Amino acid sequence: xxxxxxxxxxxxxxxxxxxxxxxxxxxxxxxxxxxxxxxxxxxxxxxxxxxxxxxxxxxxxxxxxxxxxxxxxxxxxxxxxxxxxxxxxxxxxxxxxxxxxxxxxxxxxxxxxxxxxxxxxxxxxxxxxxxxxxxxxxxxxxxxxxxxxxxxxxxxxxxxxxxxxxxxxxxxxxxxxxxxxxxxxxxxxxxxxxxxxxxxxxxxxxxxxxxxxxxxxxxxxxxxxxxxxxxxxxxxxxxxxx
Amino acid sequence: xxxxxxxxxxxxxxxxxxxxxxxxxxxxxxxxxxxxxxxxxxxxxxxxxxxxxxxxxxxxxxxxxxxxxxxxxxxxxxxxxxxxxxxxxxxxxxxxxxxxxxxxxxxxxxxxxxxxxxxxxxxxxxxxxxxxxxxxxxxxxxxxxxxxxxxxxxxxxxxxxxxxxxxxxxxxxxxxxxxxxxxxxxxxxxxxxxxxxxxxxxxxxxxxxxxxxxxxxxxxxxxxxxxxxxxxxxxxxxxxxx
Numbered sequence: 001x002x003x004x005x006x007x008x009x010x011x012x013x014x015x016x017x018x019x020x021x022x023x024x025x026x027x028x029x030x031x032x033x034x035x036x037x038x039x040x041x042x043x044x045x046x047x048x049x050x051x052x053x054x055x056x057x058x059x060x061x062x063x064x065x066x067x068x069x070x071x072x073x074x075x076x077x078x079x080x081x082x083x084x085x086x087x088x089x090x091x092x093x094x095x096x097x098x099x100x101x102x103x104x105x106x107x108x109x110x111x112x113x114x115x116x117x118x119x120x121x122x123x124x125x126x127x128x129x130x131x132x133x134x135x136x137x138x139x140x141x142x143x144x145x146x147x148x149x150x151x152x153x154x155x156x157x158x159x160x161x162x163x164x165x166x167x168x169x170x171x172x173x174x175x176x177x178x179x180x181x182x183x184x185x186x187x188x189x190x191x192x193x194x195x196x197x198x199x200x201x202x203x204x205x206x207x208x209x210x211x212x213x214x215x216x217x218x219x220x221x222x223x224x225x226x227x228x229x230x231x232x233x234x235x236x237x238x239x240x241x242x
Numbered sequence: 243x244x245x246x247x248x249x250x251x252x253x254x255x256x257x258x259x260x261x262x263x264x265x266x267x268x269x270x271x272x273x274x275x276x277x278x279x280x281x282x283x284x285x286x287x288x289x290x291x292x293x294x295x296x297x298x299x300x301x302x303x304x305x306x307x308x309x310x311x312x313x314x315x316x317x318x319x320x321x322x323x324x325x326x327x328x329x330x331x332x333x334x335x336x337x338x339x340x341x342x343x344x345x346x347x348x349x350x351x352x353x354x355x356x357x358x359x360x361x362x363x364x365x366x367x368x369x370x371x372x373x374x375x376x377x378x379x380x381x382x383x384x385x386x387x388x389x390x391x392x393x394x395x396x397x398x399x400x401x402x403x404x405x406x407x408x409x410x411x412x413x414x415x416x417x418x419x420x421x422x423x424x425x426x427x428x429x430x431x432x433x434x435x436x437x438x439x440x441x442x443x444x445x446x447x448x449x450x451x452x453x454x455x456x457x458x459x460x461x462x463x464x465x466x467x468x469x470x471x472x473x474x475x476x477x478x479x480x481x482x483x484x
Contacts, residue, residue: 150259
């Protein structure tokens with residue numbers, strides 16, 4: 001009889017309905033770049049972030065005077081103050097402010113999971129903080145990868161593997177989920193030389209085409225903060241403000 | 243300028259709409275056990291197979307005198323002649339006959355792809371035959387894994403990796419698809435000791451619980467036949483009869 005908690009990995013929001021578990025903690029992952037940017041915003045003192053799925057909602061917030069970050073396919077939209085690079089979420093741009101944020105894949109995934117017990121924003125930047133929080137809660141875990149337009153992507157799945165492996169090594173979690181097992185194996189294959197491995201992923205090529213790949217190493221840096229953004233109603237706040 | 247053909251891997255029919263490409267060859271994969279069973283049926287002289295998505299359709303075929311194979315969650319349905327084990331598709335059961343077939347994941351995936359240029363049934367059993375046929379055609383390739391109830395599964399993805407890697411090694415194919423890259427890496431991790439690796443997959447545990455795991459080694463045997471089942475209108479026939 002095992003009392004370990006279960007981990008599942010959902011590779012794309014397109015399959016979320018098959019994994020949905022409202023009693024679980026959900027960690028949303030969009031490493032390149034939405035969730036890395038959100039964690040960075042909290043590191044730089046943002047008050048709260050309003051994630052919205054559509055550009056229309058983002059425009060509406062802009063007209064109401066909010067700072068707005070909005071991009072599609074990696075390109076900042078002309079009505080927005082800035083786009084998706086974590087470097088845009090500087091203390092000057094976001095410190096003490098409320099920021100509305102809409103991205104290609106990430107913000108949609110966050111809102112999709114909103115009925116769950118807890119929706120956390122995950123990135124390498126706050127990996128150990130996530131591990132500490134999740135091991136204290138007595139809940140199953142679902143790692144929801146934002147993917148790319150309904151498809152699997154490597155960079156989110158690798159982080160899912162890193163997080164799942166660390167949690168299983170605590171002895172408090174287990175998995176019987178093939179996508180979790182696959183993520184862990186992919187993580188171990190990639191982690192031999194992570195930056196060389198990331199060189200082949202499709203999103204790196206998309207970012208490089210637009211000169212936006214300067215953040216890749218930053219977005220794969222472990223444990224830069226203890227902050228965990230969490231969804232509270234329709235806003236992201238730091239978990240100590242939950 | 244590359245004139246190589248592209249390979250994509252779709253991990254589950256739940257994301258098929260994001261990969262759909264009607265100009266492509268689609269190889270449907272359900273290693274444990276539907277596509278391994280279908281290939282076996284042609285090895286044993288079946289005339290044609292009628293894949294149906296619902297049990298109601300399967301019952302209708304039974305009432306019209308067809309031999310019917312039908313299972314859900316690995317369990318044969320009481321109105322059916324037999325279930326999903328390749329061992330059931332013996333020369334005595336299927337030789338010279340038309341067989342109606344309905345399974346949990348596989349037959350649904352076959353019918354989903356029916357608007358494609360060609361829908362082939364793939365398994366380790368006819369791996370090299372697939373490679374020979376696909377390299378002769380000048381088409382992109384989509385490998386559609388049946389998965390498990392909308393989720394990723396390991397055994398189908400491993401085969402996708404084996405097939406993709408062999409095709410890329412011919413020099414005629416390439417990929418920019420993260421799920422194809424992941425499949426190849428998983429295949430290479432697993433292929434060090436395939437049977438030991440398969441031991442951990444969820445479907446092995448489901449089959450073992452019902453005493454149905456005797457076929458696992460058979461379903462991972464390479465190149466037992468040159469036959470390729472192909473969808474022709476609503477029937478599966480051998481490709482020389484297409």
